[in-house]
Amino acid sequence: MRRPGSLTFVLLALASATALAMGPRLPMIDGHGHYTVAEAEVLPPAAVLAKLDAAGVRRIVVSGAPPELAQRLYRAAPGRVIPLLGVYGRGRDKADWMRDASLPQQVAAALAGGPWAGIGELHLFARDADKTVFADLVRLAAAHDLVLMLHGDAEVVQRALELAPSVRVLWAHLGTEPRPELLAAMLDRYADRLWIDTSVRDERIAPDGRLLPEWRALFLRHPDRFLVAVDTFSLNRWQHYEAMVDQIRAWVASLPPEVQAKLLHDNAARLFEGFLRR
Template sequence: MNHIRRLAAALLLFALASPATAPAADGPLFDAHVHYRPAMMASISPAEAGRSLAEAGIDGALILASEATTFRRLDAASAARLVPFLDISRRLGRKTDWMHVEGVAERAREWLEAGEGVDWAGIGELHIRAGDRFAPAFEALLHLAAERDLVVMIHGDPAVIDHAYTVAPAVRILWAHAGTYPYPPLLDDYLRRYPNLVADLSMRNPTLTDADGRLEEAWFELLTRHPDRFLVGVDTFSVNRWTEYGDIVTATRTWLADLPPEVGEALARENAARLFPE
């Protein structure tokens, strides 16, 4: 059955692809999960990071930055359109227990309003365990994001997403790595429940694909059922991920080629363009 679906996708690609428009597997991509922190600059300069994006065919990227200065330096060195997210937890220096720091939401509001030359489009990546989901700081950040129409990137399990939408039903959430438990039936359920929820697929290439790097049938069905709810990404959480950047993007392009062209285009860049309009 998997081979039949792949053949159908390939035939559809052949029938619909236009010479004037490069398919997602070959054309520009939007990377929805890029970390660039001050500590990385000693190993990967802004110019080197910008070159890595360009060589991989990235024409847009969501940048998770704790400092405005760091983002501005990368933005100046990159030809891609960069969308800045304020990494609250990294700015506080507390990746796993930031939600218990006093005055988080108030400080976040000050940072967002100060701007420092950056028009922040979102907040995150917020790492949060299920047991911390009732923390007042988390709830206050959700309200702040909804008030300012910012997207919140959450790295957490389904209970965190459920609570977020109980607290702030209108908030827009980007679920990092398609959640802690990236199972197609679970994701299908959550995407149906919450219309303002989208997910990035960073770190999930091995989960999505078989030993040959081709898209698994269950993921093919999920992505074609919800083509407007997913984005692709690398997640440059370490210097090693920057070093491997081109190879990771190549692997992503391999499974994007298994999708019908309009679905591949949506994941590659159109969903990001709609979520983060210029």
């Protein structure tokens, strides 16, 4: 007769065999995350940290809406949360923030209540790249030595980098037009000031988990400029967090070991070095 629990044993043995075949999980920093009211209601900070643990994620870059939610998470685990000052929530959103003339002053005041590692994520496109509110936020980021996370086209990223010669930009989702040759040209032009996160683009760069040669070539040419990330823009993505991290780890695993370590962890650690050292 079958002993009770033997099926469990077989399943556990299979799981650990799979884990062994994949090798130990490298440390990871998730370079792009969100935590909003809808998520905070279901997942208190302890539950978020349990999600990170289950996925082997050491740290996460988080923007809150309203912004204080990122601080709530940070206070629960200061060593694991890299908080960005978001500007959305309470009636302001990604479509209209650039028209709110009171925003720069509010951001300046909020920065004093930090600590903050950056400002963003800001959604902006070429037609609005000349807005004064944007220019003011870029200058605030530069003045406070903060990373600016931008979701936008190349024109917007260029505008930020030209407005403030010392500002550092984290460009979300491989940009709005994810083409290796475009990104390579931007990285060549803005060495040491531009970083790019791969969030939400895993299927595009690695269909069915197989990294395409043109993306491999880009990561090998600029191994210090890319951060992997999930982008938890919804509760659903938080609920499937571990599976999404596994998807990232699967394509990263085909890169040389030193490049894997950079994309998974070291590039983010270097970009946010000042904040992590404080």
